[in-house]
Amino acid sequence: MEQTLFDKIWNDHQVAELDDGSFLVYIDRVFLHERTGSVALSSLAESGRAVRNPAQVFGTVDHIIDTTPGRSDRTRMPGGEAFVRAMRELSRQAGIRFIDIHDRRQGISHLVSAEQGIALPGLTLVCPDSHTCTLGALGTLAWGIGSSECEHAMATETLRLKKPGQMQVRCDGELPAGVTAKDLALHLIGRHSAAGGRGFAIEFCGSTVERLPLAGRATLCNMAVEFSAFTALVAPDEKTLAYVEQRPLAPAGDQLASARQYWERLHTDPGARFDLQLTIDAADVAPTVTWGTSPQHAVAVDGRVPDPRHIADEQERRTTELAMAYMDLAPGTAVRDLAIDGAFIGSCTNSRLPDLRAAAAVLDGNRVADGITAICVPGSSAIKREAEAEGLDEVFRAAGFEWRESGCSLCFYAGGEGFPTGARVISSTNRNFEGRQGRGVRTHLASPATVAASAIAGRIADCRETTARP
Amino acid sequence: MKPLRQHQGVAVPLLRINIDTDAIIPSREMKRVSKKGLGQGLFAGWRYRYEGDEKVGPEPEFALNQPAYAGASILLAGANFGCGSSREHAVWALAEYGFRVLVAPSFGSIFRNNCIRNGLLPVTLPAEQVETLADSLQPDPQQRRIKVDLEARVIETADGRTLEFSIDEAARKTLLDGLDAIEVTLRHDDAIQAFKAADRQRRAWASLWPE
Numbered sequence: 001m002e003q004t005l006f007d008k009i010w011n012d013h014q015v016a017e018l019d020d021g022s023f024l025v026y027i028d029r030v031f032l033h034e035r036t037g038s039v040a041l042s043s044l045a046e047s048g049r050a051v052r053n054p055a056q057v058f059g060t061v062d063h064i065i066d067t068t069p070g071r072s073d074r075t076r077m078p079g080g081e082a083f084v085r086a087m088r089e090l091s092r093q094a095g096i097r098f099i100d101i102h103d104r105r106q107g108i109s110h111l112v113s114a115e116q117g118i119a120l121p122g123l124t125l126v127c128p129d130s131h132t133c134t135l136g137a138l139g140t141l142a143w144g145i146g147s148s149e150c151e152h153a154m155a156t157e158t159l160r161l162k163k164p165g166q167m168q169v170r171c172d173g174e175l176p177a178g179v180t181a182k183d184l185a186l187h188l189i190g191r192h193s194a195a196g197g198r199g200f201a202i203e204f205c206g207s208t209v210e211r212l213p214l215a216g217r218a219t220l221c222n223m224a225v226e227f228s229a230f231t232a233l234v235a236p237d238e239k240t241l242a243y244v245e246q247r248p249l250a251p252a253g254d255q256l257a258s259a260r261q262y263w264e265r266l267h268t269d270p271g272a273r274f275d276l277q278l279t280i281d282a283a284d285v286a287p288t289v290t291w292g293t294s295p296q297h298a299v300a301v302d303g304r305v306p307d308p309r310h311i312a313d314e315q316e317r318r319t320t321e322l323a324m325a326y327m328d329l330a331p332g333t334a335v336r337d338l339a340i341d342g343a344f345i346g347s348c349t350n351s352r353l354p355d356l357r358a359a360a361a362v363l364d365g366n367r368v369a370d371g372i373t374a375i376c377v378p379g380s381s382a383i384k385r386e387a388e389a390e391g392l393d394e395v396f397r398a399a400g401f402e403w404r405e406s407g408c409s410l411c412f413y414a415g416g417e418g419f420p421t422g423a424r425v426i427s428s429t430n431r432n433f434e435g436r437q438g439r440g441v442r443t444h445l446a447s448p449a450t451v452a453a454s455a456i457a458g459r460i461a462d463c464r465e466t467t468a469r470p
Numbered sequence: 471m472k473p474l475r476q477h478q479g480v481a482v483p484l485l486r487i488n489i490d491t492d493a494i495i496p497s498r499e500m501k502r503v504s505k506k507g508l509g510q511g512l513f514a515g516w517r518y519r520y521e522g523d524e525k526v527g528p529e530p531e532f533a534l535n536q537p538a539y540a541g542a543s544i545l546l547a548g549a550n551f552g553c554g555s556s557r558e559h560a561v562w563a564l565a566e567y568g569f570r571v572l573v574a575p576s577f578g579s580i581f582r583n584n585c586i587r588n589g590l591l592p593v594t595l596p597a598e599q600v601e602t603l604a605d606s607l608q609p610d611p612q613q614r615r616i617k618v619d620l621e622a623r624v625i626e627t628a629d630g631r632t633l634e635f636s637i638d639e640a641a642r643k644t645l646l647d648g649l650d651a652i653e654v655t656l657r658h659d660d661a662i663q664a665f666k667a668a669d670r671q672r673r674a675w676a677s678l679w680p681e
């Protein structure tokens with residue numbers, strides 16, 4: 001029978017079908033970070049259970065560590081040090097591989113998993129972090145779980161799951177100039193709502209997706225959780241295999257040959273069934289920005305804040321009004337040209353090398369507008385080194401951006417650092433929730449190029465109209 | 471885990487959609503490597519008044535701070551409740567505050583799993599029915615308590631209306647018996663070991679060995 005990519009991976013991990021209709025699914029890799037992984041490890045130890053297969057469990061520090069140069073265990077979050085130290089100590093006790101703060105491999109969990117070859121096509125990987133779905137870009141079946149489920153995965157090497165539905169999102173054609181995977185993701189969520197993918201494992205496919213670099217696919221899969229999907233996948237192709245084969249933890253020798261054979265069958269068979277199919281024409285996607293407090297509040301950069309009077313559903317209307325009040329925006333306001341106070345480039349959504357290059361291309365020879373706080377945080381220490389080797393750090397600095405050490409940083413205000421209360425910020429991250437980047441901070445989500453263009457203009461700008469001045 | 475069969479309590483409505491886990495427990499409220507001490511931080515952004523970053527007292531407008539809803543243990547919410555981050559702290563905070571049942575048209579999927587793992591019952595009902603429940607609380611939510619029966623899968627309002635709900639068997643069983651999920655899974659350990667042995671043949675490349 002014709003199978004989808006998801007079916008193939010799922011079937012090879014199904015340990016048992018349980019009498020309540022759920023499945024026991026084998027988990028190949030577990031990744032932890034100091035914020036929630038520390039809690040899972042400590043709770044597991046307290047319950048007297050061990051990590052069953054420590055060789056498959058990894059951890060790092062990214063969420064609350066400081067990202068300013070010269071950092072130490074000390075974080076800006078009161079008590080944050082305790083998480084960093086607990087993670088280090090509990091990892092040692094559990095015998096898992098831990099990538100510490102000054103390790104060359106340190107970075108945001110989902111980037112480290114990819115860079116180190118912890119995530120590979122066809123594996124299952126879980127992490128107590130919702131953006132674990134990012135790794136679907138490599139054809140890894142990866143998803144976010146809670147701390148208790150994480151304990152379960154470590155203690156049993158399995159998880160109990162209901163089988164999700166399957167959705168195919170097909171995008172064909174060439175993205176217009178200045179339009180990126182981020183815009184595509186926001187466009188999708190804006191059109192089909194933040195709950196549009198609920199209960200589904202999504203496969204992104206079509207010529208647009210095939211053409212995307214792995215970084216773009218990662219951005220797309222990363223945003224799947226903002227679409228409420230269980231997770232997302234992109235079928236591995238030559239681009240993927242060329243990348244994963246170079247990773248430190250990739251199989252070698254004969255093992256690599258058999259892995260390759262296995263990976264080459266990881267695609268959806270023609271005629272396989274999906275529960276739901278959506279299509280997007282790449283030509284319809286414009287640089288996209290959010291105006292509100294849900295990723296579904298997305299409009300083209302020349303679009304406007306809606307008028308709640310035109311929303312029929314009462315709860316939807318009330319929620320929209322609350323979002324507008326929080327964002328301090330009147331109905332019908334044009335998004336473009338809203339004055340901003342801050343700009344942030346970073347996070348597991350958009351902090352890979354191509355993202356930094358795209359922003360640098362806009363920034364080159366320009367200056368950030370007066371009074372704007374502009375910060376760039378590369379997603380991993382490896383990316384930071386590569387960017388510096390290309391001189392990108394110089395471009396960012398010359399334009400007036402801060403250039404930092406890698407981590408989650410201002411993506412979520414956990415290191416205790418946020419933008420000032422009430423600030424309006426344009427950000428390459430994934431969540432514009434209330435308070436996400438600081439108390440009362442108003443976040444507008446956008447692509448790195450749009451963030452860069454807006455930082456220069458001091459207002460939300462169309463990146464297609466900003467020219468570099470080399 | 472405490473089993474949950476029937477529960478009766480004061481309900482509080484928070485009928486907006488997409489209430490995310492950052493709103494349920496802001497990251498700055500997650501202060502220790504622990505599942506405890508989170509109840510105070512529940513809905514902190516809405517529940518307190520601030521001067522700068524300092525809390526200066528309760529926000530009287532917020533439902534949980536109103537005497538009518540004191541001691542609430544049932545939360546009525548809008549669609550997609552608990553969307554966003556995977557932080558289980560959101561569930562620990564709700565549970566520590568005293569919530570045992572959440573009713574909404576839909577839930578964030580990681581959040582929903584976390585609820586079940588922690589003995590918190592997520593009931594899915596259409597938005598109109600959630601509104602019906604909210605209306606049934608007035609004029610005195612303290613008197614007009616709601617009754618939830620997980621065995622019979624019904625909710626009963628103080629004015630005598632009953633609403634049926636459905637829930638998957640796996641979740642229902644876990645909640646009714648207060649089961650420890652790891653223990654239940656380890657009953658299948660033979661199957662896990664057999665799977666691993668076969669898998670090592672089929673996908674030898676996927677195994678990692680200790681350093």
Ligand code: SF4
Pocket residue numbers: 063108109129131346347348349407408411412429430
């Ligand atoms: S960068 Fe932001 S979204 Fe990504 S893992 Fe870190 S905190 Fe979460």
